[in-house]
Amino acid sequence: MQSALKADPSDPGAHNVLGSLYLRKGDLEKAVREFQEVIRLRPQMASAHYNLGLAFRKQNRENDAVIEFRRALAVDPQFRPAREALGRLANSPN
Numbered sequence: 325m326q327s328a329l330k331a332d333p334s335d336p337g338a339h340n341v342l343g344s345l346y347l348r349k350g351d352l353e354k355a356v357r358e359f360q361e362v363i364r365l366r367p368q369m370a371s372a373h374y375n376l377g378l379a380f381r382k383q384n385r386e387n388d389a390v391i392e393f394r395r396a397l398a399v400d401p402q403f404r405p406a407r408e409a410l411g412r413l414a415n416s417p418n
Contacts, residue, residue, distance in 0.1 A: 336366040340375065347379055355379045370400040377409060386413060 343358030359376035362369055377392030390413060396406035 334365055336362045336369060336372070339365065340369070340372055343372075343375055343379070347375065347382070350382075352379050352383050356383075368399050370396040370403045370406065373399065374403065374406045374409070377406070381409070381413070389413065 339358045339362045343355045343362065346352070346355035346358060356376065356379045359372050359379060362372035363376065366372065373392045373396035377389040377396065380386075380389040380392060390410065393406040393410045393413075396403050397410075
């Protein structure tokens with residue numbers, strides 16, 4: 325994936341995949357940076373907003389997570405994972 329970004333650093337898909345890998349590994353700071361780069365490159369990418377919301381959720385930044393899940397839905401009102409994530413947050417104990 326790093327080589328794909330070296331070849332084309334403006335590829336939002338490559339940044340999104342790399343961010344997802346960092347998220348799975350638990351490297352949340354790097355994941356957040358990658359997802360923010362995706363959004364900078366392609367603001368209308370619902371999955372990037374959703375993924376950023378997931379990273380924020382893992383950082384216990386619930387308010388930021390809600391904002392990103394809502395942004396994902398603003399881009400794509402049918403984006404089911406974001407709707408479900410918002411439902412889980414609404415039903416979780418504070």
